[in-house]
Amino acid sequence: xxxxxxxxxxxxxxxxxxxxxxxxxxxxxxxxxxxxxxxxxxxxxxxxxxxxxxxxxxxxxxxxxxxxxxxxxxxxxxxxxxxxxxxxxxxxxxxxxxxxxxxxxxxxxxxxxxxxxxxxxxxxxxxxxxxxxxxxxxxxxxxxxxxxxxxxxxxxxxxxxxxxxxxxxxxxxxxxxxxxxxxxxxxxxxxxxxxxxxxxxxxxxxxxxxxxxxxxxxxxxxxxxxxxxxxxxxxxxxxxxxxxxxxxxxxxxxxxxxxxxxxxxxxxxxxxxxxxxxxxxxxxxxxxxxxxxxxxxxxxxxxxxxxxxxxxxxxxxxxxxxxxxxxxxxxxxxxxxxxxxxxxxxxxxxxxxxxxxxxxxxxxxxxxxxxxxxxxxxxxxxxxxxxxxxxxxxxxxxxxxxxxxxxxxxxxxxxxxxxxxxxxxxxxxxxxxxxxxxxxxxxxxxxxxxxxxxxxxxxxxxxxxxxxxxxxxxxxxxxxxxxxxxxxxxxxxxxxxxxxxxxxxxxxxxxxxxxxxxxxxxxxxxxxxxxxxxxxxxxxxxxxxxxxxxxxxxxxxxxxxxxxxxxxxxxxxxxx
Numbered sequence: 001x002x003x004x005x006x007x008x009x010x011x012x013x014x015x016x017x018x019x020x021x022x023x024x025x026x027x028x029x030x031x032x033x034x035x036x037x038x039x040x041x042x043x044x045x046x047x048x049x050x051x052x053x054x055x056x057x058x059x060x061x062x063x064x065x066x067x068x069x070x071x072x073x074x075x076x077x078x079x080x081x082x083x084x085x086x087x088x089x090x091x092x093x094x095x096x097x098x099x100x101x102x103x104x105x106x107x108x109x110x111x112x113x114x115x116x117x118x119x120x121x122x123x124x125x126x127x128x129x130x131x132x133x134x135x136x137x138x139x140x141x142x143x144x145x146x147x148x149x150x151x152x153x154x155x156x157x158x159x160x161x162x163x164x165x166x167x168x169x170x171x172x173x174x175x176x177x178x179x180x181x182x183x184x185x186x187x188x189x190x191x192x193x194x195x196x197x198x199x200x201x202x203x204x205x206x207x208x209x210x211x212x213x214x215x216x217x218x219x220x221x222x223x224x225x226x227x228x229x230x231x232x233x234x235x236x237x238x239x240x241x242x243x244x245x246x247x248x249x250x251x252x253x254x255x256x257x258x259x260x261x262x263x264x265x266x267x268x269x270x271x272x273x274x275x276x277x278x279x280x281x282x283x284x285x286x287x288x289x290x291x292x293x294x295x296x297x298x299x300x301x302x303x304x305x306x307x308x309x310x311x312x313x314x315x316x317x318x319x320x321x322x323x324x325x326x327x328x329x330x331x332x333x334x335x336x337x338x339x340x341x342x343x344x345x346x347x348x349x350x351x352x353x354x355x356x357x358x359x360x361x362x363x364x365x366x367x368x369x370x371x372x373x374x375x376x377x378x379x380x381x382x383x384x385x386x387x388x389x390x391x392x393x394x395x396x397x398x399x400x401x402x403x404x405x406x407x408x409x410x411x412x413x414x415x416x417x418x419x420x421x422x423x424x425x426x427x428x429x430x431x432x433x434x435x436x437x438x439x440x441x442x443x444x445x446x447x448x449x450x451x452x453x454x455x456x457x458x459x460x461x462x463x464x465x466x467x468x469x470x471x472x473x474x475x476x477x478x479x480x481x482x483x484x485x486x487x488x489x490x491x492x493x494x495x496x497x498x499x500x501x502x503x504x505x506x507x508x509x510x511x512x513x514x515x516x517x518x519x520x521x522x523x524x525x526x527x528x529x530x531x532x533x534x535x536x537x538x539x540x541x542x543x544x545x546x547x548x549x550x551x552x553x554x555x556x557x558x559x560x561x562x563x564x565x566x567x568x569x570x571x572x573x574x575x576x
Contacts, residue, residue: 024292027258027285037063038070041223044131049220054227056240061228061247068211068224069251071135072203075142079150079199082143083192087151088180091158095336101155101563102555108148108503109554110547111510111531112206115144116213118543120220134213134220141210145507146199149451149500153195156496156566157188181306186270191458191493193267197260197410198454202504204248205446209511225251229420236517241420252412262286264404271462281404351548358541367530367549374513374526375553377441378505382498385449390494393453394486397460398468406457410450421446426517440524443512448504452497459493460486491569499562503554510535527553 041049054064090100120137127133161184169179203210207226213219221227225247232240265283289295396402421443429439463485471485509528516522523529527550534542 018292020288020291021293023288024294027288028294034066035070038066041067042132042135045129046131046134046220047129049131049134049222054221054223054231056228056231056235056237058240058243060223061225061243064224064228065247065251067222068207068226069255071139071210071224072142072200072207074139075146075203076196076200078139078143079147080196082147083150083154084185087154088158088184090151091155095332098336099340102559104148104151105499105503105555105558106551107144108152108500109506109551110144111507111528111550112141112144112209116141116209116535118540120213131222134222137213137220138210138222138224141206141213142203145202145206145210148503149199149202150192150195152496152500153191153455154188156492157191158184160492161187177306177309189267189270190461191455193260193263194454194458195451196263198450200255200260201450202448204252205508206511233423233517236423238423241423245420249412257283258285261404262289281400351544355541355545355548358539359545363542364545364549367527367545370525370527370530371549371553373437374506374509374528374550375557377444377509377526378502381441381445381449381505382452382502385445385452385501386494386498389449389453390456390487390490393456394460394490397457397490398463400461403457403461410453413450423517426515426520426522429522430520436522437524437526440512440515440522443515444505444508444528445501446508446512448501448508451501451504452494455493455497456490459490463489488569492566495562495566495569499558499566502557502562506550506554 054060086100086104090097090104116137119140123137123140124133126136165183165187169183174182207224208230209226211222211224211226212230213221221230225244228247229241229244231237232244261281262283262285265281265286268280289298396406425440425443428434429436467485467489471481476484506528509526510532511528513524513526513529514521514532527546531543531546531550534540534546
């Protein structure tokens with residue numbers, strides 16, 4: 001695994017007043033101005049916010065775009081922190097994995113509205129009467145649309161670190177902390193960056209629900225592109241919808257140039273296998289950072305922090321460790337199984353005790369049937385998306401230049417909120433008298449199909465050139481090439497993408513099964529529509545019932561099918 005290029009020092013750059021230092025200073029100054037402008041109004045009172053409602057005037061879109069971008073950036077930083085802690089714990093501890101991975105299945109199945117309905121009061125209480133509390137709720141809602149996919153990707157990468165690299169780290173006596181930053185994170189970084197991109201797009205997909213918060217009697221509309229879209233749809237203003245699409249495109253391109261393209265170029269140095277003669281991805285922003293003195297300063301600060309943490313780990317990490325015999329280990333495992341079973345039973349009892357006073361057995365049966373209807377839609381859509389995007393993703397992943405060109409386009413398509421298609425879908429269904437149960441279904445997969453594409457691209461880009469050359473020398477072509485080389489190599493990545501796409505489709509059902517355009521409302525029969533209606537009505541008993549049933553469906557499907565396929569792919573096709 002190659003190491004990143006060292007930054008050029010100030011002396012090598014020719015002093016302080018160099019072209020690269022000036023450009024880097026302008027970028028930093030622009031970032032400071034952006035943060036200052038975007039955070040303006042966060043400390044104001046809710047009464048002041050209501051006095052200046054969201055307007056469809058396009059002149060307000062730059063400010064709205066900045067507010068939305070800041071929320072999504074904050075949610076992305078929280079998602080990274082969650083990924084590095086939660087996924088690492090699950091990958092490194094067998095006992096923790098038994099709890100954390102099923103819990104992750106549950107978390108990704110809970111709709112954004114479900115999180116908002118039970119957390120908005122808590123976040124509002126952190127800053128009573130202030131906009132800051134609503135900002136916390138919005139950032140958390142966006143976080144729930146980003147973190148699970150990134151955690152699954154990082155967990156999958158840590159589980160597939162080649163054994164020879166692990167042995168090398170042990171030979172050099174690396175501590176667990178140094179191994180994490182010197183081996184685990186670099187190995188997992190290329191697929192993680194791709195999943196960060198699609199997770200950011202997932203945040204765009206739910207930005208309307210995150211900024212236009214409506215739970216029972218609580219209605220808060222934060223300035224942003226999402227609330228702008230909500231108002232444009234309510235007023236059936238196609239021109240404003242077009243302005244919102246343009247603003248989204250500009251923000252996505254800025255993120256691509258200043259964040260994701262530099263990350264892709266930087267992460268390319270950590271690819272496990274480097275193919276000769278292939279032009280690596282480039283980024284002008286990364287070049288500026290490397291050739292300015294700012295890059296060296298940032299690297300020195302980062303190394304100082306990591307070395308300090310490593311010394312703390314070495315000093316205190318080994319204290320209290322005791323060797324345990326196999327017999328004690330078995331007893332600890334049994335106690336852990338009993339604890340997990342007790343927690344599961346207690347959770348089920350608490351849910352039943354909460355919903356039983358207001359929900360009958362007939363209601364529970366109806367919700368289960370609605371879940372089966374939504375499950376059928378999710379299954380059909382995942383099959384169709386896989387048939388389309390797996391071949392396309394492999395073709396793109398084997399061509400680094402093509403992957404670089406497709407990256408911003410795929411981000412933009414993945415970021416399209418389903419609400420922006422409401423004018424076309426609702427009008428078409430009404431005009432042609434189509435069945436809403438069928439023709440609203442594609443809205444569920446619009447934002448989640450890209451999890452499959454991005455993960456397959458990441459998997460195909462890691463296929464060793466030696467494996468491809470061996471196939472070429474042996475004359476492996478056609479379907480035999482797909483069956484013996486391409487599909488086995490990307491299967492672990494495809495399963496990771498399919499797990500998040502499946503869970504995301506269940507999540508998206510709350511947006512897709514209820515569509516409206518002005519005073520025209522359409523509804524498909526399904527669990528997503530049930531939860532959306534209960535959330536609007538503030539019926540917490542039925543909200544909890546719907547979320548519990550949806551979580552049960554997702555966990556059973558993931559445990560019974562996707563996890564079995566994942567274990568098979570990891571054991572059979574691991575490239576190590």
